[in-house]
Amino acid sequence: MPVLRALGVVVVALAALALAACDRESAKSFSFVAGSENTVLQPIVEAFCKQRNTTCTFSYEGSLDIGLALQSADGVAADAVWPASSVWIDLFDTGRKVKDLTSIAQMPVILGVRKSKAEELGWIGKDVLMADILAAVQQKRLSFLMTSATQSNSGASAYLAMLSSALGGKTVIEPGDLDDSTVRGTVQALLQGVTRSSGSSGWLADLYVEAAKSGSGYDAMWNYEAVLKETNDKLKPLNQEPLYAIYPADGVAVADSPLGFIDRGTGPETEKFFTELVAYLQSAEVQKQIAATGRRLPFSSDAIAATPEPDWNFDPTRIVTAIRLPEPAVIRQALDLYQVALRKPSLSALCLDFSGSMQGEGEQQLQAAMRFLLTPEQASQVLVQWSPEDRIIVLPFDGRVRSGFEATGDAEAQAALLAEVANEQADGGTDMYSCAADALTRIAAAPDRDDHLPAILILTDGRSEGDALGFLEQWRRIEPHVPVFGITFGDADKTQLDTLAAATSARVFDGRGDLAGAFRAARGYN
Amino acid sequence: MAISRRAFGLGLLGLGVAGTGGYLALRDRPELQGLLGNRTELFGFIGGEKEAFLADPDVARVVDGYGLELDVRVAGSVEMVREPALLSQNPQFLWPSSSIMVDMARQNGIKIRRDDVVLNSPIVVYTWGPVVAGLIKTGLVTSTMEGIQQLDLKALLDAILEGADWSALGVDALYGRSRIVSTDPSRSNSGFMFAGLVLSLLSGDVPNATALTEFGDKAQAIFRNMGLKSSSSGKLFEQYLAGGLGAAPMIVGYENQLVEWILADPQRWARIQASTSAHPAVLYPRPTVFSAHPLITIDPAADRLLEALTTPKLQELAWTRHGFRGPLGTVTGSVESAVGGLLPAEISSVLPMPAADVMLSLVSKVSA
Numbered sequence: 001m002p003v004l005r006a007l008g009v010v011v012v013a014l015a016a017l018a019l020a021a022c023d024r025e026s027a028k029s030f031s032f033v034a035g036s037e038n039t040v041l042q043p044i045v046e047a048f049c050k051q052r053n054t055t056c057t058f059s060y061e062g063s064l065d066i067g068l069a070l071q072s073a074d075g076v077a078a079d080a081v082w083p084a085s086s087v088w089i090d091l092f093d094t095g096r097k098v099k100d101l102t103s104i105a106q107m108p109v110i111l112g113v114r115k116s117k118a119e120e121l122g123w124i125g126k127d128v129l130m131a132d133i134l135a136a137v138q139q140k141r142l143s144f145l146m147t148s149a150t151q152s153n154s155g156a157s158a159y160l161a162m163l164s165s166a167l168g169g170k171t172v173i174e175p176g177d178l179d180d181s182t183v184r185g186t187v188q189a190l191l192q193g194v195t196r197s198s199g200s201s202g203w204l205a206d207l208y209v210e211a212a213k214s215g216s217g218y219d220a221m222w223n224y225e226a227v228l229k230e231t232n233d234k235l236k237p238l239n240q241e242p243l244y245a246i247y248p249a250d251g252v253a254v255a256d257s258p259l260g261f262i263d264r265g266t267g268p269e270t271e272k273f274f275t276e277l278v279a280y281l282q283s284a285e286v287q288k289q290i291a292a293t294g295r296r297l298p299f300s301s302d303a304i305a306a307t308p309e310p311d312w313n314f315d316p317t318r319i320v321t322a323i324r325l326p327e328p329a330v331i332r333q334a335l336d337l338y339q340v341a342l343r344k345p346s347l348s349a350l351c352l353d354f355s356g357s358m359q360g361e362g363e364q365q366l367q368a369a370m371r372f373l374l375t376p377e378q379a380s381q382v383l384v385q386w387s388p389e390d391r392i393i394v395l396p397f398d399g400r401v402r403s404g405f406e407a408t409g410d411a412e413a414q415a416a417l418l419a420e421v422a423n424e425q426a427d428g429g430t431d432m433y434s435c436a437a438d439a440l441t442r443i444a445a446a447p448d449r450d451d452h453l454p455a456i457l458i459l460t461d462g463r464s465e466g467d468a469l470g471f472l473e474q475w476r477r478i479e480p481h482v483p484v485f486g487i488t489f490g491d492a493d494k495t496q497l498d499t500l501a502a503a504t505s506a507r508v509f510d511g512r513g514d515l516a517g518a519f520r521a522a523r524g525y526n
Numbered sequence: 527m528a529i530s531r532r533a534f535g536l537g538l539l540g541l542g543v544a545g546t547g548g549y550l551a552l553r554d555r556p557e558l559q560g561l562l563g564n565r566t567e568l569f570g571f572i573g574g575e576k577e578a579f580l581a582d583p584d585v586a587r588v589v590d591g592y593g594l595e596l597d598v599r600v601a602g603s604v605e606m607v608r609e610p611a612l613l614s615q616n617p618q619f620l621w622p623s624s625s626i627m628v629d630m631a632r633q634n635g636i637k638i639r640r641d642d643v644v645l646n647s648p649i650v651v652y653t654w655g656p657v658v659a660g661l662i663k664t665g666l667v668t669s670t671m672e673g674i675q676q677l678d679l680k681a682l683l684d685a686i687l688e689g690a691d692w693s694a695l696g697v698d699a700l701y702g703r704s705r706i707v708s709t710d711p712s713r714s715n716s717g718f719m720f721a722g723l724v725l726s727l728l729s730g731d732v733p734n735a736t737a738l739t740e741f742g743d744k745a746q747a748i749f750r751n752m753g754l755k756s757s758s759s760g761k762l763f764e765q766y767l768a769g770g771l772g773a774a775p776m777i778v779g780y781e782n783q784l785v786e787w788i789l790a791d792p793q794r795w796a797r798i799q800a801s802t803s804a805h806p807a808v809l810y811p812r813p814t815v816f817s818a819h820p821l822i823t824i825d826p827a828a829d830r831l832l833e834a835l836t837t838p839k840l841q842e843l844a845w846t847r848h849g850f851r852g853p854l855g856t857v858t859g860s861v862e863s864a865v866g867g868l869l870p871a872e873i874s875s876v877l878p879m880p881a882a883d884v885m886l887s888l889v890s891k892v893s894a
Contacts, residue, residue, distance in 0.1 A: 106770070170703070171702070172752065249701055250701065254773045299803050319700070319771055321700065324753040327753060327755070
């Protein structure tokens with residue numbers, strides 16, 4: 001039928017025109033919220049954005065933050081989420097906001113051990129089991145950095161691998177297994193090995209490198225295989241020994257680095273950009289670039305994978321035994337258990353600025369943040385609740401330290417502490433250094449501080465009298481060193497807190513937008 | 527594609543189409559309804575495994591020829607026949623992945639006009655070369671004359687229930703306990719079908735309520751062993767490919783999933799075949815169950831879709847491009863044309879699924 005054929009031609013021509021028009025319509029901007037481990041992939045994504053003339057923005061957040069944002073009514077303020085593992089989406093995306101979730105790479109979470117330490121432990125070229133790691137921790141021959149299991153995926157992964165191993169060869173953690181006292185005891189003992197924690201895997205790796213540089217290095221670090229490669233690539237030019245990769249033979253958790261689209265109604269070109277980005281990331285050329293970062297890709301045999309580096313036991317084509325992740329309800333239960341019972345307890349001193357400049361709104365926000373932090377029902381929503389083993393010191397200050405309140409993380413003790421704080425009223429000058437010094441003295445005097453992770457947390461809204469010199473002198477004399485975290489508020493002079501944080505291997509959080517959120521983030525580091 | 531359809535309409539207008547005689551000749555030809563401008567929009571829910579089939583431009587062209595414009599949304603088979611939030615959207619058709627869903631739809635008061643099985647796909651097991659090699663050694667896998675690998679699923683389930691290590695099954699590349707993972711049976715059809723198959727194998731017969739009482743605990747143990755279960759067959763298959771031998775040693779899926787994946791990029795498949803990394807492998811459980819894909823029409827307009835889908839043209843595209851078998855489990859078009867030699871022409875040993883009420887009790891049992 002000639003008429004039909006002619007019709008077909010017209011249709012094809014028109015469709016082609018329409019398509020060409022379509023191609024010119026590219027998204028003007030596109031935003032990502034990603035896990036810190038993806039920082040290294042940003043340039044690869046940016047190359048695509050540039051091709052498309054699209055302005056791409058990236059913000060980096062912990063897995064829990066991404067999960068909580070997905071769960072919130074407002075949703076995620078980005079066009080794409082890229083957490084370390086799809087587990088956090090399974091746990092929190094109850095409203096199914098994430099579309100077209102695609103795994104970009106696989107990253108086992110393993111233990112990197114300073115090579116001389118690995119030699120000393122006899123672990124070079126050997127199959128190491130979680131039980132061997134436990135023995136080394138118990139003999140005080142090994143300690144490690146590990147992110148908070150409730151705030152960050154790498155910590156959660158290491159923790160779940162510890163639980164799986166403690167169950168003794170069961171395929172998966174089932175409801176009820178977490179009540180087993182032997183399992184709890186084993187994992188609690190393993191977690192005594194934690195010497196520093198954090199809410200971010202990337203920050204933890206930086207901490208390792210900085211400490212190695214300054215000569216006060218750490219023994220080991222739980223992190224992604226790819227982040228260990230990144231870390232070793234930084235250590236090499238510093239003439240520092242590498243972290244030797246230990247793949248616990250009884251199984252590790254593997255993160256799947258999923259990229260998912262969030263439809264915020266910004267039009268079809270936004271989704272098209274996403275679809276094409278995924279195709280770009282899966283193209284052979286780009287796969288090679290991604291693999292070069294130490295990430296594992298599907299079928300990444302010889303041709304694609306990064307070159308093995310036997311000097312630190314790295315081989316991305318070696319099969320790792322993966323643990324099977326439990327059901328979401330069991331994961332949630334395991335994370336609560338970590339927070340309230342199994343993690344190494346914290347010994348936290350909170351210096352709270354009650355100077356005159358805090359009067360009014362500042363004071364109200366501080367009181368509200370304390371109510372959040374010291375009310376178990378609220379804190380547990382975001383997995384930063386205290387455990388009865390924790391020690392909390394609260395030091396309200398102005399131009400001097402007013403008085404100190406000490407309590408355990410027991411619910412009643414928290415309530416009593418909160419009542420004390422509620423009586424405080426803003427007035428007077430500002431001297432955070434004298435508060436920090438008082439906090440340090442109290443931590444040093446704590447009887448069971450070796451079994452606790454110590455930290456000082458200073459909240460301030462202004463410029464402090466005094467200076468850091470005297471405090472830092474005192475700080476150097478007290479081992480193990482206590483990190484001094486800061487939370488800025490109002491028109492705080494960030495440089496003063498930055499100086500303390502940098503000198504003590506800590507970091508500063510911005511509390512101006514969301515003070516309770518800043519306290520929560522800071523808790524993830526302690 | 528909405529654009530090309532609009533373009534199509536413009537094309538018709540511009541040429542001032544056929545005269546009255548032509549119109550009369552076309553009117554009774556359903557496949558040419560599209561030419562008459564008799565466009566009907568149809569809204570319905572489909573299982574995710576059929577998304578690529580309907581999105582295939584050649585398939586879309588035939589459907590378009592029937593004057594149909596499809597607005598399909600992906601939903602789990604189980605939820606599409608009983609979830610009020612989905613049913614309240616007044617779908618004109620449902621295309622789940624199991625015949626049992628027809629019974630369940632009826633029980634839920636859905637006014638069914640027609641329900642015909644359009645496609646079939648057997649439940650298979652996806653694994654990796656080194657696992658197959660091990661299972662051949664221990665006799666769990668045997669090869670047929672055509673070179674198709676069959677799995678003694680009952681023996682595998684028994685081994686898993688006993689807590690056998692991979693090494694006991696001849697698989698030395700993997701550490702720890704053997705395991706098989708399916709999707710969540712309460713949300714996705716392949717897991718749902720697998721649950722039925724597991725109970726049938728454990729009880730040695732098509733199970734009834736008594737068998738559920740007797741063997742339900744064992745079935746539950748198999749599913750508890752899986753841990754975190756994916757909500758859709760497509761997601762699980764992607765996790766299998768992305769995770770590889772270490773993270774995803776053995777999963778349950780549909781026969782057509784690997785076919786579709788291979789045909790989506792034949793060169794990638796050739797590269798994998800030539801590479802040293804572990805190759806994906808498909809095992810046919812013996813016996814297995816068929817996942818039938820019945821099209822349930824609710825609105826009279828959807829009947830035309832049923833006609834379109836059962837034409838030889840679409841049946842052939844279903845097999846050669848997407849690996850779906852026809853209503854009777856047989857193939858339309860050349861056996862070789864899908865993926866030469868990978869799939870058997872016929873599935874020899876197929877069990878019926880347990881009745882709908884048994885399945886519902888089974889699903890709540892294994893999800894507990």
